[in-house]
Amino acid sequence: MSQSAMNGGFKKSLVLGGVTVSFLALAAGFFLDLWGHPTQSPLIPLVATNFINTATVRVSAGELIASGGDASGLDCYACHEKNKPLKLTFDAESNVILAKEHDDIVMGHGRHKRNNNCFNCHDDTNLEFLQTRDGHQVKLVDSPALCGSCHGPTYRDWEAGVHGRTSGYWKRDLGPIDRKVCTSCHDPHSPAFPGREPAPGPHLLHPIAKVSKERIR
Amino acid sequence: MSDLNDSCACPPNNGISRRNFLRSSTVLASGIAALAASLAPLRELTNYTSMEQFMQKYYREMTPPEMEKVLERIAHEVERQYQIRPHVRDYKPMDGVEFVYCLNLTRCIGCRKCVHACVAENNQSCNPEIQYIRVLKMPHGSLDMEKGDHNYAPSSVPEKGFFYMPVQCQQCKNPPCVKVCPVKATWQEPDGITVIDYDWCIGCRYCEAACPYFARRFNFTRPSIPKERLNPNMSYLGNRPRKQGVMEKCHFCIQRTRAGKYPACLEVCPTGARKFGNILDPNSEVSSILRTKRVFIQLKEEIGTSPRFFYYFDV
CATH class of the missing domain: 1.10.10 (Arc Repressor Mutant, subunit A)
Structure with a gap:
């Protein structure tokens, strides 16, 4: 009787001791970090803020004046003389030769270099105005009317809010909508929308996935 | 011994x-x-569910005072984690509004600004990366999605001979993701937005498998949002920080659009290729696009999901 009780006590101590030792081993394992942590994938850098700002690609004359920026470039008669007719000169390939003060202008409006005359859009009698093809004077800041005199369907779309940039409120009674004009995005002298650097693409979760994808191709 | x-x-x-x-x-x-x-x-375990969250009711059964309490809890949790006091609201759908998105494939240049504006607006995880929008580079003359590539990285876009097709949640009228959810944690709202209750989602990922557009994302790990990019204007069904183990997806910037504003991806688009509005208003931009433009596709329209996201061309 006492023999079996003694055996039972011994067994119990043995089991308890074993459990304690295994817990201690586990603790030691965690302490020494035997299993290690899962390897961290490389940190993905934050995207540059220029990819998340809502600025337009350029500033229109109207926006420049409204924001109180340096509008001296719009003051034609700081250099030109009033009431003196301007004479355009062309090179052998019938490109208009620009004065060096107008170096920043790239003549790239329209294909086949046919839109090479400044006074297709500017008013030759008053340089501070633009003129439509049917002779209406248009203020520099009201350029959509001039652009629309040639680009009818695009102008119609713009008026309906289908072409061009919008921001603000889609629900007009809750707040204002901000509609951008043609020259907020298009350079009138070279209106094709410029190419730009794309923002970084999705980072692959596992570098291996990239390799295998390349192999498939 | x-x-x-x-x-x-x-x-x-x-x-x-x-x-x-x-x-x-x-x-x-x-x-x-x-x-x-x-x-x-x-x-090391810090991301545990609080008792309040565990006992929380289903979104559609909550009374306004209960919702107030929940919003307060969320604001408190965000403040504890990011030291920024957010404005958490539960925006309700407006009457007589059904949202529709139109995207002009002629204008999109594939600059991916929408992708990152979306990440910043909607508090998506940066590490690991979660993005709602995928921009596919597709060869001209084809709409075969198999030919699409979303890993393009040239020095300048657009590239000759390709067009770009951003794909995000299409807010289907007949959404397969809603049908498969076993706990009804995702559903379609009256204004057409399919939303997710992040506190009700069990993370089974059935919806991810059901979505034909790869629009749903799963938080495999705890999302990490840099403090300086946290958007404090939050909504319950929208951009409040998610936790590990729940699904998320595009919700048309519910915190903006239900307040009358345009979504973030639209405002950042440099070319104005993205258009958004109320299809029930005949004077809205989207109405006039669907009326007058060559609206070419609803993506994978043959499978009958009837997206509220339309791709169109200019010419």
């Missing part, structure tokens, strides 16, 4: 001897200490 043998020599008694008591209590104490030490990894 040798002392155990010694104990046998002791005369057996029916009570507990002082020596026996001391010995067994020492063993017990060291055993408990060993157990505690072996549970050390639990100390």
